[in-house]
Amino acid sequence: MDSMTIIAVASIVIAGITTGFGTMGPALAEGKAVATALTALAQQPDASATITRTLFVGLAMIESMAIYCFVVSMILIFANPFWNHAIAQTVGK
């Protein structure tokens, strides 16, 4: 296999694995966060505004972990510097 094939295969496989594994952790964490928030809401319904707001802030922070994995996958597929370098070398030849 020449270097272009290796770069392509590695980028595609790792892009898929990154998004696949990277979204499992945040999903579990968000489920736990919502469950705890619902318990707290059931125990103290008058604090619902504070609890809801804090829940959304926490969810956004957890979500950003999954977003980092998504950004890395997108970079591997669409803005891959190694792929661009390999293409430039092939075109230059």
Place this chain on the structure above:
Amino acid sequence: MHLSPDEIIFWQFGVIKLNATIVYTWGIMLVLALGSKLITSKLSMDMKRSRWQNLLEIVVTAIEKQIEEVGLGEPRKYLGFLGTLFLFVATANLGTVLPGYEPPTGSLSTTVALALCVLVAVPLYGILEQGIGGYLKTYVEPTVIMLPFNIISEVSRTLALAVRLFGNMMSGVMIIGILLTITPFIFPIVMTVLGLLTGMVQAYIFSILAAVYIAAATCTPKPEPTNS
């Protein structure tokens, strides 16, 4: 399929490129500034006021209450910076309803610029509140060994702010683009609604995090409680 609105170039002159990010950013600035100027040209203090003035008052008092709830004592000092952050990001993200519009926050340049503003503003407000010596002392707060970790945490917080906003907006645009080629009728509309919701949440998150960082930098450390 482009990764960010930076790649749509309207006009080029040597090194200077007029890309979609700059055009849409200036469009948003024009809308916000002109709109506010028009509404505040005739302010009235009595009970009869125009609905636009009511709208602006609701927005400003809501932001002020949020800043106060975060823990900043005098919200008026920080209202300009934090309110502008929220309004700019919210308007940029809400404009996705318009056809042919790409949010400038979907480009890493805009989000890094906003995060750099926060990076500069936090020490600025800290020094204004506590003086240079008092602010620099917070870096060695628990022990001197924490100094590099405090500095690293400042930089990584800024990076996280930028990438969070960029990732959320870019993923929204990309998902809608991909879905338009697969199931072009109802599903992209549902995803657009989800994109609007996450856009507003991200605008709120960005400004609340900036407020929390400023509050952490400007709060005077409480004296140790003595057991009597």
